[in-house]
Structure formats: C-alpha cells, structure tokens
Amino acid sequence: MRSTLEEDPNEQAAIAFYNLVRQNIIAFLLFLSLYAISYVLLQRFRKKFRASDPDDEDDDLFGIDNLVIIVLCAAGLAMALAGFLLLPFTIFATALLLEDLNKEIYYLSWLDAALLETLWNYTFIGCNITLFVLLPFAYFFNETDQQITLIAKARDTLSIMLLVGLLMYVFIYVSKLIFGIVNIDEFVVLNLLTCLGGATICWKATPKGYIRIWAWIGQLPLNFNYRRSLKNKLSQHRMEINAIKQKLESLDRVWRSHGEKAMARSATALSSTVNCPSSSDKLYASMNGFSTNSRSGISTLNRRDLLTALKTLESESRQTQSDLSKSPLYRNMSFFLLLILSLLIWALLQVHISWAFIKSLFVDDDQYNTLKLESAFGKKTGSVFGRYSVLFDICLIFYFTASTIIGVYSIQPFKRIRPRWNRMNVQHMIANVTILLVISTSWPSLVRILGLTRFDWVGPYGHFHKLRSTGQWLAIIFRAGAFVTTLFSFLDYYILKNLPRVRRSSISPRANGVMHNTFLNGDIDTTTINGHILHDPCR
Incomplete structure (x- = not known):
C-alpha cells in the first residue's frame, strides 16, 4: 500500500x-x-x-x-x-x-x-x-525634485534607473569582450x-x-609606582574636601548668626578685605573650574559651586580608593x-x-x-x-x-x-x-x-x-x-610601533591609522597612573 x-x-x-x-x-x-x-x-x-x-x-x-x-x-x-x-x-x-x-x-x-x-x-x-x-x-x-508629486518622482526615478542600467549593461558587455569571457x-x-x-x-x-x-x-597593564600616585592623589582630594567643608561651615555659621542680610554684608566684607583673592582661593578656583575677579577681589565661590565641587571630589575620591584596591598582578596577568x-x-x-x-x-x-x-x-x-x-x-x-x-x-x-x-x-x-x-x-x-x-x-x-x-x-x-x-x-x-628608531622617525605611532586604545575610550591622560583615563566622572 x-x-x-x-x-x-x-x-x-x-x-x-x-x-x-x-x-x-x-x-x-x-x-x-x-x-x-x-x-x-x-x-x-x-x-x-x-x-x-x-x-x-x-x-x-x-x-x-x-x-x-x-x-x-x-x-x-x-x-x-x-x-x-x-x-x-x-x-x-x-x-x-x-x-x-x-x-x-x-x-x-x-x-x-x-x-x-x-x-x-x-x-x-x-x-x-x-x-x-x-x-x-x-x-x-x-x-529628484522635492516639489513634484510622488508619482512624478517615481516616474523620473525609473527613467534615470533605466538609463543607468543600460550604461551598466554596456560596461559589462565591453568588459567581457576585453577579457575574453564572452560565453x-x-x-x-x-x-x-x-x-x-x-x-x-x-x-x-x-x-x-x-x-x-x-x-x-x-589599559590593563599598570606601572610599578601606581600605588604611590594614587595615594598622593587621594591625599590631595582629602585636603580639598576638608577645605571646602570648612568654607561651608563658615558660611552656615554666618547664616545662623546674622541672617540673610547679614550674610550678604559679611560675604561682601569678607571678599573685599583684600584687593585680590588668596593663593588658596585661586588654587581651589582653578581646580574646580571657578573664576575669580582679581581686579575687584570678588570671588564667585558661592555655596552652590562649593557643593558641586564637594560632590565631584567625593566621587573622585571613592573611585581612586576603588582603583587603589585593585591588584596590579591581576591586571598585568589579564x-x-x-x-x-x-x-x-x-x-x-x-x-x-x-x-x-x-x-x-x-x-x-x-x-x-x-x-x-x-x-x-x-x-x-x-x-x-x-x-x-x-x-x-x-x-x-x-x-x-x-x-x-x-x-x-x-x-x-x-x-x-x-x-x-x-x-x-x-x-x-x-x-x-x-x-x-x-x-x-x-x-x-x-x-x-x-x-x-x-x-x-x-x-x-x-x-x-x-x-x-x-x-x-x-x-x-x-x-x-x-x-x-x-x-x-x-x-x-x-612590533614596529614599539621600536625606538621607528618611534623617533617620521613614521606615525598610529598603526595603519588606528589610534591605540581610543576606539572605546577618550583621549590619553598623562597624569593618570598608566597614561590612560581610568575614570572621568565629568563625562
């Protein structure tokens, strides 16, 4: 059956x-x-x-x-x-x-x-x-012309495609004759x-x-002195955080003592006692992206800017502490x-x-x-x-x-x-x-x-x-x-990019136009531990 x-x-x-x-x-x-x-x-x-x-x-x-x-x-x-x-x-x-x-x-x-x-x-x-x-x-x-109707655009497009297709057919036919592959x-x-x-x-x-x-x-390999660099950076962050906290405490103390109007007068008197800001204020302003007017002696370090700088420094300090706990042997072996x-x-x-x-x-x-x-x-x-x-x-x-x-x-x-x-x-x-x-x-x-x-x-x-x-x-x-x-x-x-002679010559250190380690990352930072950006909270 x-x-x-x-x-x-x-x-x-x-x-x-x-x-x-x-x-x-x-x-x-x-x-x-x-x-x-x-x-x-x-x-x-x-x-x-x-x-x-x-x-x-x-x-x-x-x-x-x-x-x-x-x-x-x-x-x-x-x-x-x-x-x-x-x-x-x-x-x-x-x-x-x-x-x-x-x-x-x-x-x-x-x-x-x-x-x-x-x-x-x-x-x-x-x-x-x-x-x-x-x-x-x-x-x-x-x-095609954007002012005409859809049907007219389609008709013009088909006309152009017909001409291009005919030109392509002639090109292929001539190529077959030139290379002897007529069959x-x-x-x-x-x-x-x-x-x-x-x-x-x-x-x-x-x-x-x-x-x-x-x-x-x-980015993985680390230098031998990377812990020293991280410790110095961490201590610098702590000093800056303490300085900003002291300024915030002084501002809060003035606010509680004199009120809002007295706060404004005290801030004006505090900023105008000296014709130019102190070196520490200039340092904090340059580090945190603030500006100071040296001619009038008036600093733009207000409470909002101080809080923003404090938050940024605390985030960087936590990230630096996390980097400090990483093992160099693990990263180098990886x-x-x-x-x-x-x-x-x-x-x-x-x-x-x-x-x-x-x-x-x-x-x-x-x-x-x-x-x-x-x-x-x-x-x-x-x-x-x-x-x-x-x-x-x-x-x-x-x-x-x-x-x-x-x-x-x-x-x-x-x-x-x-x-x-x-x-x-x-x-x-x-x-x-x-x-x-x-x-x-x-x-x-x-x-x-x-x-x-x-x-x-x-x-x-x-x-x-x-x-x-x-x-x-x-x-x-x-x-x-x-x-x-x-x-x-x-x-x-x-190999070639690591040779000293090649590096000192006119040959670019970019291998075949590829910027090393920048396809997924940002620009190279010479101040970090291995020349690369490990973290950047501002991004």
Whole structure:
C-alpha cells in the first residue's frame, strides 16, 4: 500500500506542493523577522531633530518620501543580515541533520536540505535585487525634485534607473569582450564585480578590525609606582574636601548668626578685605573650574559651586580608593593572557588563509559548486577538529565578520558615515546599507575562499567555476593579499610601533591609522597612573 502511494503521481504532486508552501512560509517569516529588526535599527539611528543651520537639509519625520526610502533601506538591511547569517545557520543546520535531531525534536521537523537550498536561493536573489534595484531607486528617488508629486518622482526615478542600467549593461558587455569571457552570462560578471568590491574592502578593513577589537586591553597593564600616585592623589582630594567643608561651615555659621542680610554684608566684607583673592582661593578656583575677579577681589565661590565641587571630589575620591584596591598582578596577568589570546586567534586565521592559499596552488577547486547540498554533509560539513566542532567554524566566521564590519568604519571614506544614534540622515542610511550589502553579497564566497570553513556548498554564490582559470587566479590573489595585509598590520601594530628608531622617525605611532586604545575610550591622560583615563566622572 505504501509503495502504491509513493508511486501515485497525484500524491507526489501534493507532497511537493505542501513542501513548497512550507518552505516559502518559513522563508517569509524569517524575512519578516529580519525586516522588523532592520526597521527598528534604522529608526533608532535616524536623525530625529532638525538642525539649526537652515542650509543643512534634514529629514521630515512624517514625510511619505522619506518613509519610502526607509522602507527600501530596511529591506536592504534585512537581506544584508540574511547574507551574513546564512552560512553559519547552514553549517549549524547540517550538523543537526547529521545527528538526526530534526526527527527527534518536533519543532525541528521542518528542517531539511530542500529548505536550506530555498533559503540560499532567496537570499541570493534578494541581495542582488536590493543592491542593484531597490537601493539605486531609493537614492535617485531622494535626489529628484522635492516639489513634484510622488508619482512624478517615481516616474523620473525609473527613467534615470533605466538609463543607468543600460550604461551598466554596456560596461559589462565591453568588459567581457576585453577579457575574453564572452560565453559568461552578464549576471555572473556582475556578481564577480560585487565580490571584487567586497574583497577590496576586506583587504583594507579586516586587519584594522582585528586591532580595534583588542585595542582596549592596552589599559590593563599598570606601572610599578601606581600605588604611590594614587595615594598622593587621594591625599590631595582629602585636603580639598576638608577645605571646602570648612568654607561651608563658615558660611552656615554666618547664616545662623546674622541672617540673610547679614550674610550678604559679611560675604561682601569678607571678599573685599583684600584687593585680590588668596593663593588658596585661586588654587581651589582653578581646580574646580571657578573664576575669580582679581581686579575687584570678588570671588564667585558661592555655596552652590562649593557643593558641586564637594560632590565631584567625593566621587573622585571613592573611585581612586576603588582603583587603589585593585591588584596590579591581576591586571598585568589579564593583559598578558588577553594578548596571547588575540595573537592565537590571529595566528589561527593566518593558518587557515595560508593553508587555503597553498592548497589552491596544487588543487583545482573550481568544481565545488557542482555538488548538491546532500553531498556536502559528513566530513566536509565539520571543521578540521571533527564533526562535532562546527561551533568553532561558526565562531571563527562571526569573528571574521565582526572584524570586517568594525574595520570598515575605521577607514576612509567610510569613517565619515559611521552610524550614530539619532544622527543618520537618509543619504548616510543608503550609503551604509549599500556597504553592508556589498560585503554580505560576496561574503559566502570570500569565507569559503579564505578557508575559514570546510563547508564546500555555497549555493548560487559559487558561479565562479564557470570562469575557469580566471576565477581560480582571482581566488589565489585574494588569499595572498589577505595574508600579506593581515600580517603587515599586526607586525606594524605590535612590533614596529614599539621600536625606538621607528618611534623617533617620521613614521606615525598610529598603526595603519588606528589610534591605540581610543576606539572605546577618550583621549590619553598623562597624569593618570598608566597614561590612560581610568575614570572621568565629568563625562
């Protein structure tokens, strides 16, 4: 009976239809989740207040034009997040399929290879549509005349996009003739150009992202005489607190004795007995940010200023006392261990990249995309440490992704459009989403080329096998460039900047434009114990 049902074409068509509906519903729900997250993020980063400068254009919070742009940018950001999360999700899902956990757990029964292939196809199509259609439409829509109607703006935008698309097609066609790849589809060449853009950004941004992530550990080491400095600072704070308390007590005593009018006369007489303030008053005024009028002899040290200064000094004294209780051995050992950890992660990435580079010189890996997803299960799905170590691959991919995204906003010209809370206009919004889409569209191919995972199946992202030797040589060049740039950046940051000759020369002490220990912190303070700001209550 069972074989009869399996051979029945109507039953097979019904099963195929239900599977198709299930896959599309799951993909749509995942897209809605990512879209909601993206829309909330864009609303948080969007500029909320109008600028005081009339020449500076600002966003209309309730305008339909900007709402259209935000909706399109949210779709692009959702697809960028899908591109970044797709490969780790697939690696984790295939590990579950290997262990047959989807059959034991009811909520994972929908997970199969067909669903993963559907997600890969939809993500690839969605990333390209948002990158080459929706975001250009949003940009040209924002640049059109603001005085015309919405329909007229859309018509002008579509006309401009048609002309730009025709120009892009001519450029790709001429490039195919120049490089002798006439048999390759234009869509494959366009995907190749996107991957080249992502690879170029990765060359420059990823090494700086590594350094930015671990720059904060430079605050941990302490000098040997840091306790003496803290004790001197603590005693100075106590003396200042006692002096301010004495002044407050004298003011309270005068208030109780003579009343409000007598208080005013006594304060005037007290400040005018001498033509200029005393040296101690000048010292307190300069320390606490007050001003004194030396010509009239009138000091602005009133009761409110004294109370504010007392509160600030007590807060600094408590923080200094807390710093004094910290162990130098603990902080120095923490710095040493974190430094070793950062170097080990860097060395691990270098080993992966160098091994992929060496293997590409002797092994032809252009036919990896001809395999189906089911054939990628097994040994190729796990990491080099075994089938059950897929979490290692996922963590390595996330670390590499975070380094690239952080490094992107540390280089020019992307540094000027770095997202900030409530300060991003629609132009910066479109630019940031475009950057993330360029990186995410090329990310599955770049991660696989660098050898960060042994998962060989990248779905529709692996069309480069059609380029034959050209794609293979481009992959070799990218691996070699990533290895050299990462190696030089770490040598420059950890070794070259510490050499006395290099430090005295004209070479800037900033390694690759990265200001050490200032990405998450303020400016360097030479008066503190280790040259860095440990606390600043005024901030």
